[in-house]
Amino acid sequence: MTTATDTGQRAGAAHDGVGADALRPDGALKVEGAFAYASDLRWEGMVWGATLRSPHPSARIVRLDTARALKLPGVVAVLTHEDVPGHPRYGMKVADQPVLAADRVRYQGEPVALVAADHPETARRALRLIDIEYEELPALTDPEQAVEGAGPVVHEERVDGQDGNVVRHVRIRHGDMEEARRLADVVAEGVYEVGMQDQAFLGPEAGLAIPGEDGGVDVFVSTQWLHDDQHQMCAALGLPPDKVRLTLSGVGGAFGGREDVSVQIHAAMLALHTGRPVKMSYNREESFFGHVHRHPAKMWFEHGATRDGKIVYVKARLLFDGGAYTSTSQVVIANGSYFAAGAYEVPHAEIDGFSVFTNNPPCGAMRGFGAVQSCYGVESNLDNLARKLGIDPLELRLRNAMTTGTVLPTGQAVDGPAPAAELLRRLHARPLPPEPEARVSGAFSLPGGLNNTTHGESVRRGIGYAIGVKAIGFSGGVDDRSIARVRLSLTGGEPVAEIHTAAAECGQGIVTVQAQIARTELGVERVVVLPADTQVGDAGSSSASRITWMSGGAVQGACKAVREKLTALGEGLLADLLAEHGPVEAEYEYKHRRTHPIDAERGQGDAHIAFAFAAHRAVVEVDTELGLVKVVELATAQDVGKAMNPLAVAGQIEGGSAQGLGLAVMEELQVAEGRVRNPSFTDYLIPTIADMPAVPIDLLELPHPDSPYGLNGVGEPPTLSSTPAIANALRDATGLELARVPVRPDDIAGRG
Amino acid sequence: MDFLRPAGWEEALAAKAEHPAAVPIAGGTDLMVEINFDHRRPDHLLDLSRIDELEEWEVGETHVRLGASVPYTRILEQLRTELPGLALASHTVASPQIRNRGSVGGNLGTASPAGDAHPALLAAGAEVEVASVRGTRRIPIDDFYTGVKRNALAPDELIRAVHVKKAAGPQQFSKVGTRNAMVIAVCAFGLALHPDSRTVRTGIGSAAPTPVRAREAEEFLAGALAEGGFWDSGRTIAPSVCTRFAELAAGACDPIDDVRGTAKYRRHAVAVLARRTLGWTWDAYRGRGANGKGTERCA
Known part of the structure; x- marks a missing residue:
């Protein structure tokens, strides 16, 4: 075990290799204001896209007429749901969100129509010339009503085949609660709430779509997951993957808020419709309506403990408000529920997590992904339990701290350091x-x-x-893979490694880390990290704290494969080998060990x-x-x-x-x-x-x-x-x- | 939208006379936000940034004549002695970048109840110098705020300067916000002791439709100080006086519930600020410094 409170360079680390304080290549540019974010994208002949959004949390669209907007000089297109070329709905996990609302809006800010014009202001003014009439409907805004089955139904017909307003109920049963209650000398109960947090990234949503000569589209966008965007875009645009090509643009922070698509489909629709490059760039206010937020939560916690401060059981009920569409709600509530017992050895647990539909703003991924809410609940109630027991809160935590081998409420034993x-x-x-x-x-x-x-x-x-x-990485049976391509060649007589992955640099430093790995694995000084795009295989999302592990693993694997190829070429200096045999290239797909979904009845599984x-x-x-x-x-x-x-x-x-x-x-x-x-x-x-x-x-x-x-x-x-x-x-x-x-x-x- | 760029003050007044609906712009810290969001689209913008004299100030015998466009940074750096309350208020305005451009003229022009300069101006005592092609007049600060985001300017008038009384005694300014810097006031309180006239003046921000003075509180305190001979003796003020002053200050509020706070909290917080600022200023008057150590009785 090593510890470091300083961040000085470690002894023995390769120059800017793994373990070094390598500086990020975009750091100085960002400080100087010279870094090009997606909102700085420009293209010759480009027009500006803008989005008309619903002012109501729940309404029927009675009339939608674009004629006046189309007549405004400078406007080149006004599109509605009728112009969506492919599948009318999109979504990361469940395709339930209309690309553009047809007859019904379910939250304030839901996109209804698109405009493209030669100036961003003209586009915004044209939005006001779209004649639209709504019939307001009663809105369901109380998640407790939603879980009880009271109030209006948000989705009359759900695309996942289920009924009602509960997106998912996660049910975890561990041990024997009856026995546990007999063993508990002291019980502490509390109800805790978390308000709706926003990712508040500093670079609002932006992207540029350029129509291609082949009928496809090239899209430059700030996102967390290029290939999932591509997948959703292909469906909505009715195009095959080779016609929807994405390149990562400068990302001004993400924190989960760029997992769901924002401008991607809309900008591409406008570009394909007009035959012109289309830029879309939200302002700060629109950004608050343009991405999902952290789920607000209400959580009921009950801890039972023996008099000497050993936790016997936890009973938790979590209610997460998912808002109008699914986004990642069913996974967020799972993650919140998995860890509702906290970092403790808890022999008996009864955990019920609910995420629900309402007509509130849609909620989805944000840093911590559900575990933030349940950690707040369990840690708050632990202090409550400490007061009831008359034990110091720190001491109570120490007495119950999880260790390697602790069995989680989901039945999985914690392996690795704990x-x-x-x-x-x-x-x-x-x-x-x-x-x-x-x-x-x-x-x-x-x-x-x-x-x-x-x-x-x-x-x-x-x-x-x-x-x-x-948990780190994707859980619950997701087949998670990440691909990297590494090419070693001579430039000016010097070996240079080129790394190509689709890993999204959101500020976390994956670009720096990929180069560090190549330096360590290949022993070269010069490394070029190519722009992330869909010309290389899927890297998976820059989320779940996984990208350094997954793309890092892929880059390491590709570097090792390159090294093996070099070894096969024979002995000699690297530069000589490359000069004689030409560039050496390898692609590697990294996979982590298999995980399993939890079962529906008791929530058990190695997830x-x-x-x-x-x-x-x-x-x-x-x-x-x-x-x-x-x-x-x-x-x-x-x-x-x-x-x-x-x-x-x-x-x-x-x-x-x-x-x-x-x-x-x-x-x-x-x-x-x-x-x-x-x-x-x-x-x-x-x-x-x-x-x-x-x-x-x-x-x-x-x-x-x-x-x-x-x-x-x-x-x-x-x-x-x-x-x-x-x-x-x-x-x-x-x-x-x-x-x-x-x-x-x-x-x-x-x-x- | 036309952008008018007068090279001098007279030209600016002429332009304003010709286009009374033209909106003046100096630092642009408030107006540009509204324009960028398309919340406001005036036919004419009247750019005052070329008029150098608006960025100047003069320290006179009794008053400081502060040009309308003097940035807050200048005030907090260079007018701390003469205008201590306004300097404290200036320090709480937004961020350093905004303080480099924002000015008291802008605060007065917008006349938002949340403007940070208002409580300090009300407490210090000030007159707003306004001008038009018809001439110049001075509006007492007490008569300046006429409604929510409305002031006493005529359509053809521009704010030239504000004449603020130089401090003859201690002044304080406190602002409550949900963040420790760069925050719109949930409520604010300014207090100035005027030993020369043996009066006390106050200003309350963000707790009524306009910036207001707590007149009853001022009169009560001035009376209590005079009655007990406190101005001469410099004795400690009784806690009951502090409490009553605070209650009356809260009573002068007419707050609302909004995203920044509740009416109830605003009233409560104004009372706390009134009590604390009284403690600090009175201690300073007595020569003990406002370090918190001698203020237990009020604070």
Whole structure:
């Protein structure tokens, strides 16, 4: 085991090879504002696409007339559902979302019509000239009604063949609950809620579609998964894969919000219809309607424990609001349910997870993918249990911490490292930050920050711990593969490795890591990572904390294959061999071990390939009279298996912790009666530098037995434990229940 | 949309007279957002950025004449002594980039109840210098805000400057937001002690349809201070006085529930800010510094 709190270059690492702090190639460009994001795309003769969206959460379209819009000078096309060339609906898992609404809209912001015009403003003005009449229908906006079968049905006819408003019920039964209740001396119950968080990536959705001479289309787009986009586009456009060619454009953050398609099909439709290149680029407000959000959740938790603090059982009911269309709801609720017992040894469990349809904004993937919500619930109720038992919350966690071999509620034994207790111990051993009086006080150091609301009055400190576990990679029987092509050739007499994959660089650093792997495996200095596109095989999604593992594994495999070919060519210097025999190339498909779906009755099955753990200790200071919060320190400990690029790992951990802080104290898309009330960065608040504290990182590198280089997924785990650690610290400071996140000032103060 | 670019002040006034619906633009930090979102599409924009004198200020004997386009960054860096309340308020405006372009003239022109400068101007005491081809007049700040995002300007008038009384005593400004920087006020409170006239002035932001003063609170406090001879003795104010002042400040609010906070919370928070800022300013007046140590009684 090695640990590193610094991110300095390790001894023995190849120059910018695996394990080095290699700098990302786009870093300086991004800082200088010179990096080309998808919104910067330009093409000669291009026109601009715009989307007409429903203002209503639920309505029938009575009349739709595009004549006036078409007459506006500069407008080249107005398209409706009648112009969709192929399948009228799309979706990642279930194709239930209309490409353009035909007669019915199910959420505010649902796309209804498209315009292309020679100027973006002309396109937007033309949207207002589309004559459309709606008949508003009663909207189902309460997920509890949805799960009870009350209220209107969102989908009169479901494409998955099921009925009603429950997308999926995940049922997990483990052990013997009757026996468990007899064994429990103390029971702690709580109901916890999570508001709707948005990915709030800084680069809104954008793409460029260029019609090809072969009747196909070339699409440049910011996305997380080129091949799944291609698959959905082919269906909607009625074209074969060789006619729908995608290339990744500059991605300005993703966090799950670019898993579902946004502009892809629409821009391609307009391009194919007009024969002209079409650019689509959402503004900030449209972006809030242009992608799915994190599922808001209501969760009922009950823990039973013996008097000496051993957890006997957990009973959990999770209700996730999936909004109007499926997106990834059925998988998100599964992931939330898998980990509803937390990072603990829990012999008996009864877990029921529901995701439901409503007429609220559609929800789907966001960093942590359901496990964020259940981690918040279980970690909140664990502090509640600790209070009931009169045991220190940290001690309670240590007494029940999961280890290798722990059997999950789904019946799978945890294999690979499971250092839950070690992470918590390390956090505990870290000295606490100084109290306010002992600190150099600056504008950022107290609750209220720059806003000058306290000079120390009513400031109370609280400390909270939380730990989270989630699966890495695709779970539940998905046949997950990733392909890489590596070519070694001479350029100017020097060996150069070219790497070609479809792995989407969303800011996490996969471009850097692929080059690092090639340097280590091939011993070459010069590596070129080609643009990600669909000319090479599927890499799978940049999600589920999987891309470094999967595409990294594929690149490693391809490099090894190249090396074998070189060996077969005989002895000699690399440059000489390449000069004599020409370039050497290999393609490799990486697969991880098989997983299995859980069964419907008891939710049992070996569904996962790996588990990743992170823990946080939050130190907060609360102005108890105003309810304002300063998170003073957000220390974290995480096992990453192997830090492929320690600098990038630190970036992922800090970023994930920040996103968790946002959910704890400010980030919420407020929805009332199906309508979004704050679709702007004026009122959807994300943490600033005045809100983010130092994030001291304690990195464990316990090699995972099954992965390339022993690495484990890094991106999501910090987002799980950061939120409940802060919530627990706020509870510690205030003595309040604070069942719902984000905790707002008026939850703490001025309550009457 | 026509973009008018007057080279000087007289030319600007002439343009405004000719096009009374023209919307002035200086830093553009507010207006450009509305234009980019197509929420507003005026026929004429009147660009004031070429008029240098709008970015100048003069420190006089009793007042600072602050040009309408002086950016907040200048105020918080260079006018802390003369205009401490406004400097504190300027520091809470948005982000450094916005503070480099945004100005008090813009805040006054928009007249949003959430504008950060308003409570400080109300508390300090100020007059808005406005001009048109018809001439120049000064509008007392107390008469300036006439409704939600409405002010006392005539259609042909432009804001030239604001005359703010130089601080004769301690001033404070506090703003509550759900984030520790770069946030629209949930509510805000400005307080200025005027030992020269033995008066107290206040300003409340984001807790009524317009920025308002808490007049009853001011009168109560001025009365209490005079009655007990506090201005001369510099004694500590009784907690009951602080509490009453805070209650009256909350009573001056007429807040609403919105995405940023509830009416109930706003009223509560204004009371807390009133009590705390009174503690800080009074301690400063007594010469003990506003470090929080001597303020237990009020805070």
